[in-house]
């Protein structure tokens with residue numbers, strides 16, 4: 001049968017795009033569409049707070065630590081509140097796992113979807129006016145509606161995601177997401193308060209010449225990682241590391257490249273969290289034609305055991321990730 005879908009032009013508003021995509025699915029009820037709108041709305045609010053960060057006293061550390069012992073930034077806390085509020089009011093989300101909260105939050109409603117979210121990733125960069133992001137994953141709940149939420153509602157493999165995305169608060173603010181039918185990017189126009197389709201059907205180049213890793217930790221990397229880095233250096237790759245995962249990922253998605261957060265002496269499983277950092281980006285990169293690996297295995301197939309589990313991450317252009325993996329397999 002001929003595909004009757006019409007590609008939407010650049011400049012299409014996010015609302016129209018979501019509605020159009022929903023219409024392509026005969027039995028879609030619109031709940032996932034509404035959830036995406038809720039996230040987009042919270043993203044606008046967080047974007048506004050971030051842009052004010054230099055002007056009012058909300059940047060900087062709040063003085064408390066989150067459950068992983070990391071210093072919480074005021075904006076981390078604010079972003080967490082904004083996203084939880086938007087998702088609670090929306091009613092489609094029944095439970096949330098957030099980087100900022102130790103346990104899963106049961107919203108005690110009839111929502112179908114579970115969200116894993118890092119409300120403000122790279123927040124230590126706010127004080128120095130560097131890009132930050134929000135990362136989210138959407139799963140279907142496994143418990144029947146009406147039953148209390150259990151840990152397994154959130155402890156699902158990445159391949160079970162129904163949608164994933166990120167907001168990048170950079171030189172412009174963007175929302176990039178997938179529902180498993182390709183990746184699309186929308187740029188926010190603040191004076192109109194609208195997101196517009198700016199990057200339709202995003203595809204990562206198969207190969208690139210950028211590697212992104214905190215090379216300052218070189219001495220604590222394994223021999224395999226050191227050997228791969230030597231390969232990058234002798235191949236005359238460019239090193240680009242912002243230290244803000246969403247920004248590093250986004251650049252590599254557009255230009256080609258590999259982002260690596262390997263095991264280190266301090267963090268034997270790497271630093272990044274499977275549930276609300278790695279899985280979302282792994283889903284997006286695969287949808288864009290790239291790949292995400294722990295070095296040995298596909299990120300999307302890992303069975304999570306804990307909400308805040310960490311995994312090593314090698315993500316980006318397919319051939320580059322495969323090349324990196326070959327150092328672990330030999």
Ligand code: AHM
Pocket residue numbers: 070099118120121122123124214243244245246248271
């Ligand atoms: P966060 O979730 O506490 O903000 O930490 C995640 C961030 C990523 O954005 C970034 O890629 C990484 O930590 C940088 O870590 P490092 O400073 O060790 O290179």
Ligand code: MG
Pocket residue numbers: 099118120121122277
């Ligand atoms: Mg984070």
